[in-house]
Amino acid sequence: MPHPEWEDFRFDGIGTRWEISTSRPLSASTRARLLAEVERYDGEWSRFRPDSTVSAMAREPGQYELPAEAAALGHLYRSLYEITGGAMTPLIGSSLEQLGYDAAYSLRPAGSAVAAPRWEDSLDWDGTVLTNSVPLVLDIGAAGKGQLVDLLAAELRSCGEDSFLIDASGDLFHSGPDPVSVALEHPYDPAKAIGTVALAGGALCASASNRRVWGDGLHHVLDGTSGRPVTTAVATWTMASSTMLADALATALFFVPGAELEKTFNFSWLTVFSDGSAAYSAGFEGTLFT
Known part of the structure; x- marks a missing residue:
């Protein structure tokens, strides 16, 4: 993890814990x-806030302008x-709500799983303009936190900070000359690690079905075609130049093999399966324990 002499700025945001480590204290501004x-x-993207643009889309159809x-x-x-x-869709929000992962965090299923609405039938996403023909519960959680990490990295650089580590509850972005060593959490025992990776500039993201778990076999990674976990x-773990990309691909690995995703995206990856086996890319920078 970061150099022990680095300064830490901790805060809560978008429902998660953040820690930004820098080589010098951050100014108040x-x-x-x-x-x-x-x-x-x-305020734009949360489905848990009634004042957000995404919540407005859930109340009524229309044309909505979102930021750049x-x-x-x-x-x-x-x-x-x-x-x-x-299978991977930003329209998964209604499926999550059906299983109890709603704005009130009821964690009580309202009934059987329901598939997400088909994108082509209900949403036109043209740049910054989103037009929904029916009320839609948009959930960008599979990539949004990573995108916010990238936006904060841009803010830090615009303020003259070049060496830093942003940790958004396990989604990491590193900038600077000195790599940091990161443990890969064991999917069944958070107190243990299955390996380590040296992060030297760029992003490392993880996704696991043991996080945000409730009920019998219910977790937050749902298949949009069925609405089931x-x-x-x-x-999964991914490394890429941007945190948004690494974050999104960490979820995509639950649905398609990493080798298939490598045909389109430049990244490295590791996937651990429910039978205990693992697969990883030739370029994955980590070391797995035996």
Whole structure:
């Protein structure tokens, strides 16, 4: 992890814990800019806030203008929607709510699983303009946190910070000359690691079905074509130049093999399956324990 002499700035945002480590203390103005960016992003994209644009889309159909980051987010989601045959979709929100992962965090299923609406039938995402023909519960959680990490990294650099590590509850972005060693959490025992990786510039993201678990076999990684939790993969790790890309691909690995995703995206990866086996790319920079 970061150099022991680095300074840490910790805060809560978008429902998760953040830690930004820097080689020198951040000024009050820089901290304020970072917090303002988190608040802005949450105010647009959160399905848990009644005042967000995403919540407005869930109440009624219409045409909605979103900030500049929407264009890259929509392009990435559309690509992964097509590659996974609709299994990975930003329209998964209603399926999550059906199983109890709703704005009130009831964690009580309202009934049997329901598939997500088909993108081509209900949503037109053209750059920063989203038009929904029916009320839609948009959930960009598979890539949104990673995108916010990238936005905060850009803020830090604009404030003159070149060496830092952003940790958004396990989604990491590193900048600077000195690599940091990161443990890969065991999918069945958070107190143990299955390996380590040296992060030297760029992003490392993970996704696991043992996080955000409730009920009998219910977790947050759902197949959009059925609305049911995925049972094949249990944990994934990805490394890429951007955190948004690494974050999204960590979820995509639950639906398609990494080798298939490598045909479109430049990244490295590791997937651990429910039978205890693992697969990884030739370029994965980590070391697995035996």
